[in-house]
Amino acid sequence: MRKVYMDHSATTPTRPEVVEAMLPFFTEQFGNPSSLHQFGQWTRAAVEEARDRVAKLIGAESEEVFFTSGGTESDNMVIKGVGFKNIEKRGHIITSKIEHHAVLEAVGFMEKLGFDATYLDVDGYGFVSPDTLREAIRDDTILISVMMTNNEVGTIEPIRVLADIAREREIPFHTDAVQSFGKIPVDVEELGIDFLASSGHKFYGPKGVGICYMRKSAQHRLVNFVHGGSHESGKRAGTENIPGIIGFAKALELAVADLDREPRRQAELADMFYRGLRDAIDGVELNGPEKNRLPGLLNISFDKIEGESLLISLDMQGIAASSGSACTSETLEASHVLTAMHCDPVRAHSSLRFSLGRENTEEDIEYVLRVLPPIVEKLRSVSML
Numbered sequence: 001m002r003k004v005y006m007d008h009s010a011t012t013p014t015r016p017e018v019v020e021a022m023l024p025f026f027t028e029q030f031g032n033p034s035s036l037h038q039f040g041q042w043t044r045a046a047v048e049e050a051r052d053r054v055a056k057l058i059g060a061e062s063e064e065v066f067f068t069s070g071g072t073e074s075d076n077m078v079i080k081g082v083g084f085k086n087i088e089k090r091g092h093i094i095t096s097k098i099e100h101h102a103v104l105e106a107v108g109f110m111e112k113l114g115f116d117a118t119y120l121d122v123d124g125y126g127f128v129s130p131d132t133l134r135e136a137i138r139d140d141t142i143l144i145s146v147m148m149t150n151n152e153v154g155t156i157e158p159i160r161v162l163a164d165i166a167r168e169r170e171i172p173f174h175t176d177a178v179q180s181f182g183k184i185p186v187d188v189e190e191l192g193i194d195f196l197a198s199s200g201h202k203f204y205g206p207k208g209v210g211i212c213y214m215r216k217s218a219q220h221r222l223v224n225f226v227h228g229g230s231h232e233s234g235k236r237a238g239t240e241n242i243p244g245i246i247g248f249a250k251a252l253e254l255a256v257a258d259l260d261r262e263p264r265r266q267a268e269l270a271d272m273f274y275r276g277l278r279d280a281i282d283g284v285e286l287n288g289p290e291k292n293r294l295p296g297l298l299n300i301s302f303d304k305i306e307g308e309s310l311l312i313s314l315d316m317q318g319i320a321a322s323s324g325s326a327c328t329s330e331t332l333e334a335s336h337v338l339t340a341m342h343c344d345p346v347r348a349h350s351s352l353r354f355s356l357g358r359e360n361t362e363e364d365i366e367y368v369l370r371v372l373p374p375i376v377e378k379l380r381s382v383s384m385l
C-alpha cells in the first residue's frame with residue numbers, strides 16, 4: 001500500500017545529510033566539551049561552530065543562541081525564567097489563546113504561583129490584533145509571548161508590529177517560532193523580538209534538540225531554571241547534546257538553502273489538494289486565513305464528518321494526517337485554537353490537519369484525492385451528525 005505522510009507539523013524525518021553529520025559525534029567525537037583535554041576541546045569547537053552557524057542563519061550573534069532539548073523547553077525557559085526573575089513582586093504575563101501547550105501550560109503554572117495572565121483573543125482567522133495587545137498591557141506586565149506561526153491552522157502573526165508595541169513599553173517579547181523554521185524566513189532583527197523558541201525535529205533535524213534565542217539586551221530579564229554546571233553560559237546546565245546540536249545546525253542550513261523553492265512547491269501541492277477536495281466533495285471548508293499562512297498546511301473541516309473517524313479510515317489507507325493538535329489528540333475537547341477562532345464545536349470536531357513536507361509529491365496528492373472522497377461519502381451515509 002502507498003504510504004502518504006501528511007503530518008509534518010507534528011514531526012519530520014531526519015534528513016540523511018543531517019544523520020551523516022551527526023554520526024561521528026556518537027563515536028569518535030565523543031568528548032565532553034567541558035573537559036580540558038583534546039577530546040573535549042574537539043567537541044567544544046564543533047558546538048561553538050554550530051552555534052556560530054545557527055546564529056548567522058537567524059541574524060543573531062553567537063552569544064544569543066542557547067541550545068536546549070527542544071521547543072517545549074525553550075518556551076518554558078523564557079516564561080519561567082522571566083517569571084522567576086520577578087518572583088518577589090509577581091506581575092502580569094500576556095499570551096494568546098492559540099498558543100501551543102508548551103506556552104499555555106507554562107503560563108498557567110505561573111498563574112498558580114500568583115502571577116496574572118491575559119490570554120489574547122484572536123479573530124476568525126487566528127490573528128492577534130495589535131489593538132488587542134495594546135489594550136492588554138499593564139504597568140506590571142513582565143512578558144508578552146505570541147507565537148510566530150500557528151501549528152494547527154498555519155496563521156502567520158504580525159510579529160514585528162506586536163514586538164514593536166512591546167518594545168515601546170520596554171516589555172520583553174517572546175515568540176514560539178517552532179513552526180516557522182524551514183517554511184518562512186526567520187530573522188530576529190527583522191522580527192524585533194527578544195526571545196524565540198525553535199525545535200530541530202520540525203524541520204528535518206533530530207528530535208530532542210532546539211534553540212532559545214535571547215537578545216543580549218534582554219538576557220538580564222530572566223534567570224536560569226535548569227541548575228547544575230555552567231554550560232550554555234550558565235543559562236542551561238547539562239552536558240550538551242552534541243550530535244543533536246550538530247544535527248540542528250545542519251538541518252537549519254539545509255532548510256534555509258531550500259527556502260526559495262521548497263515552501264512554494266508545498267504551497268502549490270496544498271492548493272492542488274484543496275481544490276481537488278472541493279471539486280470532489282461538498283461541505284469542505286478551510287480553517288485559517290487565505291493569506292499570511294504557512295505554506296503546505298491545510299486545516300480542513302468536512303461537514304457531517306467526525307474528524308477522528310476520517311483520520312482512522314485514512315490511516316488504514318496509509319495516509320497520515322492529524323486531528324486537533326497532536327498533543328491533544330487523546331482528549332475529546334474541541335481544539336482550543338479552533339474554539340478561539342469562534343469555530344463552532346461541531347465544525348471543530350470535523351476538522352483534520354494535513355501538513356505537507358519535502359517527500360510529498362503530486363502522485364501523493366492524486367492518491368489521497370482518489371481515496372478520501374469515497375471515505376467521506378461512506379462516513380456521511382452512516383453519520384449521526
Ligand SMILES: *Cc1c(COP(=O)(O)O)cnc(C)c1O
Nearest residue numbers: 070071072100102151178179199
Ligand atoms: C512542536 C511544537 C512545540 C514543541 O516542540 P518540541 O521540540 O516537540 O518540544 C512547541 N511549539 C509549537 C508551535 C510546536 O509546533
